[in-house]
Amino acid sequence: MKDDVCIRDLEKDFGGFKAVNKLSLRVKHGEIYGLLGPNGAGKTTVIKILCGLLRPSSGEAYVLDTKVPDPRTASRIGYMPQELAMYRGLTVHENLAFYGEVFGLSKQQIDTREQALLKLIDLQDSRDTLVDQLSGGMQHRTSLACALLHEPQLLFLDEPTVGVDPDLRASFWQYFEELRDSGITILITTHYMDEARHCDRIGFMREGRLIAEGSPQELLELTHTDSLEDAFLSYSRTGGSA
Amino acid sequence: MKVSRVFAVTKRALRDIKNDRRTRVLIFVAPLLVMILFGVAFTGNVKDVRVIVVNNDTAAASSSLSDKIISNFDTSTLNVAYSNSESDAIGQVQNGSAYAVIAFPSTFTQSVEARASGQTSIPQENVTVSILADKSNVNVANPIIAAVNNAVVQTTQGQGHQPPVSVDASNAIYGANAQFIDTFVPGIVSVAVWQITMLLTLIAFVGERTSGTLSRLLASPLKESELVAGYAVAFGAIGAAQSAVLLAVAVLLFHITIVGNVFLSFGVIALLAIVAEGLGILLSSFARREAQAVQFLPFVVLPAFLLSGVFWPIEAIPEWLQPVSYLLPTTYAVEAVRSVNLRGWGLDKIYPDVVALLIFAGVFLVLATILLRRRE
């Protein structure tokens, strides 16, 4: 199986501070890869490098067989930043339409996709509401819709379910699994351990390094724990020596 | 560069403004208020200045030259009162109830006639109208002096005495009947558009950076140059619309003179707005929050207000400071719009100013694009 993301010895220095340290990992085509780790572990930094927003200090990263940063991959990836990344003074529809136009979608395509995505994020009634007037969780839901609009092959989702209620989170993960089954690759970060078990593989980051990797089941066995929550705590504390 | 993506950005930026009432007020109402305030308060003509005439001339009323001069005073400028005592009159200026004492010497008529008939031995002071003005405000003192001079010239000409030099400024090459407001409007339009576009750009781009929308756009197929161009089109259009509204109101309210092609002046202002946008993007990268960005405004706006010829010509600015004026894009916009409105000049004559603005725009837009393209 070919790899959609391939990172080798990646490092990112922020003025002497190594946010990413000799990191190597691969995300296979058609899998959901969960990047876990405590705050400040370097997850967002890795995703930003893969999206071409930051330059690696050393090492290299390939996205869809193209070395990053390279603008040619942009149209095939979908990125949901950790920040809201929505225009608060615009309505949900105006935001979606704008991002759609940026990705070169026709008006018709935008309309069709918008309908489907508003249904997914359960905001059909808020199409013409200003983003500013939505609740925090609703705002995050629209941000996810913006990342999915152009039907990318590869998704980078940085904490897509923050502030989203459990009911909707479950339907999001169901949708992510549907996407995966249709051949889309997803790299996702989250702090909700109950979600992480939906991932095909999990990479555990701490202080810029990848300290463990495997399927949820494998990680439980490695740490001799019953839940990913406990596995997380074990890795956070011991730095992977467990 | 793909036009559809440029226009997507333009449309987005305009929607932001369309959806926000406060921004619309800022763009269209605030500059109008400023212009109207200045226009009403500051017509440029000093009116009704109280002056005290002390006429010591002993000549008979029928032949008195001093009386004739006084009767020729422009009574809309001067509000004339009389006094027999010079010290009393000076007292009134000192306590602020009048601006000047205008005194005629006792042998005035007699001396002027004697001089006219060739007697050169008459002392100068006997033929001098003395003006003791409160010069603490030159904007008042100068019109008083001008009014007295005018009256003297008018009277002596009527008398058949030829003054040594005759001055006639009643015919104008450009701007016949131009008032202060006519000269001022091009200035206020330029400075208002400069300031507001700068503010809009700073807020928009600090917002793009902090909200993460910029990250999202830079990870999309949108090119940095398309983002810069899209905003340029939006803010250029807003600048042109602002100048159209301001000019329309100035014509309706102040009947300002416009002899040139207004669309040319809108184009100049649009170009100025694009310069402001380019510089605004550059400045926005030095700010982490909107509050920090707004702190740049005085540094960008005050020099434009004071040094680009809005109130007084560049020639009136100390020579060592003039280079600063020529570094301000607003200087060229003010000059170009004024030439179009009042002199009726076309592109063939204002092109040096337009080229200067194009150079500013080119440099700032390219630098802004390079800055956005930079990756940490």
Ligand SMILES: Nc1ncnc2c1ncn2[C@@H]1O[C@H](COP(=O)(O)OP(=O)(O)OP(=O)(O)O)[C@@H](O)[C@H]1O
């Ligand atoms: N632009 C930057 N300049 C300096 N330091 C930075 C910069 N961006 C991130 N860092 C630092 O790099 C480290 C990793 O940050 P990163 O955002 O990647 O963490 P994260 O794993 O996504 O954390 P979280 O779970 O809180 O989102 C942090 O210590 C952060 O302070």
Ligand SMILES: [Mg+2]
């Ligand atoms: Mg993060």
